[in-house]
Amino acid sequence: MAAASQRNVSMMHNILVSTEIVILLGILVPLMLRAMRRHRKRVATSLPELLCKLEPLSRVGLEAVAGDMLEPTPDKMDLRSEVRLDRTMTWNLIGGLEGLRIMKNNADVLIEVAFYLQQWSTEAIEVTGHLRLSAQDIRREIRELKRALRRNAGDVMIPLHVQRVAGAYYLMTCRVISLVEISNSAVLPQLRDVL
Amino acid sequence: MHFTILDFAFQGAGFVGHCMLLRVLWARSFVRQFPRFTAFVIFQLVRPLVLVPILVLTARSTYFYAYHVFNALDVGFTFAVIYGIGSSVFRPFGVWAPDVRNRVLLLVAGGVIVAAILTAQINPPAVLLIHKITIKGEFFAALLMLELFAIILLVSSSAGLAWRHHVRNIADAFAVYSIALALVEWAHSYYGAANPVYAHFSRARVVIYLLALAYWNMTLWMPEPARTEVTAESREAIFSLHSRLIRSLSRVREKKD
Numbered sequence: 001m002a003a004a005s006q007r008n009v010s011m012m013h014n015i016l017v018s019t020e021i022v023i024l025l026g027i028l029v030p031l032m033l034r035a036m037r038r039h040r041k042r043v044a045t046s047l048p049e050l051l052c053k054l055e056p057l058s059r060v061g062l063e064a065v066a067g068d069m070l071e072p073t074p075d076k077m078d079l080r081s082e083v084r085l086d087r088t089m090t091w092n093l094i095g096g097l098e099g100l101r102i103m104k105n106n107a108d109v110l111i112e113v114a115f116y117l118q119q120w121s122t123e124a125i126e127v128t129g130h131l132r133l134s135a136q137d138i139r140r141e142i143r144e145l146k147r148a149l150r151r152n153a154g155d156v157m158i159p160l161h162v163q164r165v166a167g168a169y170y171l172m173t174c175r176v177i178s179l180v181e182i183s184n185s186a187v188l189p190q191l192r193d194v195l
Numbered sequence: 196m197h198f199t200i201l202d203f204a205f206q207g208a209g210f211v212g213h214c215m216l217l218r219v220l221w222a223r224s225f226v227r228q229f230p231r232f233t234a235f236v237i238f239q240l241v242r243p244l245v246l247v248p249i250l251v252l253t254a255r256s257t258y259f260y261a262y263h264v265f266n267a268l269d270v271g272f273t274f275a276v277i278y279g280i281g282s283s284v285f286r287p288f289g290v291w292a293p294d295v296r297n298r299v300l301l302l303v304a305g306g307v308i309v310a311a312i313l314t315a316q317i318n319p320p321a322v323l324l325i326h327k328i329t330i331k332g333e334f335f336a337a338l339l340m341l342e343l344f345a346i347i348l349l350v351s352s353s354a355g356l357a358w359r360h361h362v363r364n365i366a367d368a369f370a371v372y373s374i375a376l377a378l379v380e381w382a383h384s385y386y387g388a389a390n391p392v393y394a395h396f397s398r399a400r401v402v403i404y405l406l407a408l409a410y411w412n413m414t415l416w417m418p419e420p421a422r423t424e425v426t427a428e429s430r431e432a433i434f435s436l437h438s439r440l441i442r443s444l445s446r447v448r449e450k451k452d
Contacts, residue, residue, distance in 0.1 A: 010318070014385060017316045021381050024309065024338075028345045029374055035348040036367055039358065111355035118357040129292065132355050136294050 042115055050116060053109045055102045057169075061093030065163060066170035090159050094166050100142055103169045107138040110172060134172035141165040198250075205401045206243050212408040213240045219416050225361070231279040232365055235272040242269070263329050270336045276369065277343050283362045284351045295354050299346060306342035310335050320387040330384055337373070337380035344370040364414040368407035375403040 095102065114128040114135070145161035217236050220226050226233045242265050250258045285295055319330040348370060351358065358366075382396040 013316075013318065017313065017318075018381070018385065020313060020316070021377075024313070025341075025374070025377065028341060032345050032348050032370055032374070035352040036370070038352050039348075039363065115355045115357050128357075132292070133294055136354065 042112060045112065045116065047113070047116055050109055050112050053112075054106050057095065057099060057102045057106065061095065061099075062166055062170050065090050065093050065166035090162050094162060100145065100165070103138060103165060104142050107135040107142075107169065107172065111135045131172060131175050134168050134175065137168040138165055138172065141168060201398065202401075205398070205405065206247065208405055209401070209408065210240065210243055212405060212412065215412050216408060216415070219412055223415060225415060229279070229361075229365070231272075231275040235276050238268065238272050266329075266333065270333075270340075273336075273340060273369075274343075276365070277340065277347070280362060280366045280369075281343070281347050284347060284356055284358060292354065292356060295350055295356070299350055302346045302350065303343065306339060306346060310338040310342060313338060317384040319384045326388075330380075330388075334380040334384045337376045341373040341377040344373050360419040361415055365411065368410045372400075372404055372407045375400045 094100070111132055114131040118128045141161055141164045145158065145165060148157045148161060213236055217233070217240065220229065220233050220236065246258070246261060246265060249261045281299075285292055285299060314331050314335040317331060317334060319327050321327045321330060344366070347366065350356075379393075379396045379400040382393050386393045
């Protein structure tokens with residue numbers, strides 16, 4: 001009787017451990033296979049295909065909001081100043097929730113662009129590193145902003161996150177253009193003419 | 196486990212496969228580029244040369260100890276390869292990509308804890324303590340190997356880190372093999388070495404390893420794909436995107452003024 005009971009306990013224990021292992025494998029294996037598929041897809045994607053995935057975002061609004069953070073001046077920081085962007089204007093200038101969605105989408109695409117460029121240009125590694133980090137910053141700031149919006153947090157944090165997202169996104173787009181300039185010097189004189 | 200002709204045939208196929216792979220590594224000048232992987236391959240060549248005579252000429256207990264010593268060395272070489280792959284991806288110039296370092300270290304620590312917890316729970320059906328310890332050790336190593344490959348693949352994918360082509364080929368085959376190894380060691384811990392079910396799992400693992408070996412031979416022999424240059428069309432597309440953005444800004448500045 002005692003031996004049968006012990007066998008049952010042992011069998012239950014084995015089933016429990018096996019279940020834990022199956023759960024671990026059930027989580028890890030599909031994720032690994034997905035990462036492998038994603039890598040193969042990335043390697044096979046061309047630059048024009050990637051650029052088609054970028055969605056347009058108002059550069060004007062972006063520069064205005066990013067400028068507040070990246071180039072602080074007394075009149076921008078003075079609460080009484082007419083030049084200073086208030087919270088509603090900041091939110092509208094980046095396009096609200098739709099603008100956030102576009103920035104997140106474009107950040108994901110620009111990570112893919114950094115990956116692509118790193119494949120063919122060894123000198124791009126440092127700049128693509130910056131690019132990746134900027135895209136990660138944007139993703140993180142958007143996550144924080146969405147969390148703040150869900151919590152319906154006080155006004156103070158939301159404009160801060162919006163500015164940080166806009167600043168990071170603006171810097172990232174500048175770096176992409178710079179990266180192309182570094183790697184394709186033939187277009188540099190034409191860009192100077194335009195600027 | 197009782198060795199059959201099939202097991203010896205697998206050993207022979209493995210030996211030939213490793214000889215070919217070593218030749219590929221040498222011919223393609225990959226020995227310096229992949230020193231840890233080369234050391235792993237050389238070890239796999241030496242292993243049967245040592246173990247088969249011990250099996251044939253000495254007592255079973257001697258073979259048991261020699262087998263497990265070589266298993267421990269195998270684990271060491273495998274983890275060295277995993278370290279090399281991780282270094283290539285996360286610190287290609289000797290410096291960590293700053294956004295991944297803490298994440299990787301945390302995940303590795305978590306993986307070690309999970310593997311340790313699962314290992315502590317298993318109760319292999321073995322009589323001798325030394326058998327239980329070796330089964331648990333192999334189970335822990337197999338789980339940790341699987342977790343490390345999962346961490347490398349997932350973090351690099353999420354962070355958008357580029358891979359060297361051949362490093363990826365080595366890693367992909369190892370990752371698939373680590374899945375098979377984890378399943379085999381689970382079977383080992385559940386059924387014990389004497390059970391025929393374990394023997395089937397073990398042979399399946401060997402087949403998967405031989406397929407990985409063939410994959411390495413094939414992919415490492417082929418040259419890396421030529422780096423694709425940015426085409427004139429792509430350059431034009433990026434240039435025109437920038438021009439459109441600058442023109443929009445100029446128009447709005449004019450309106451403000």
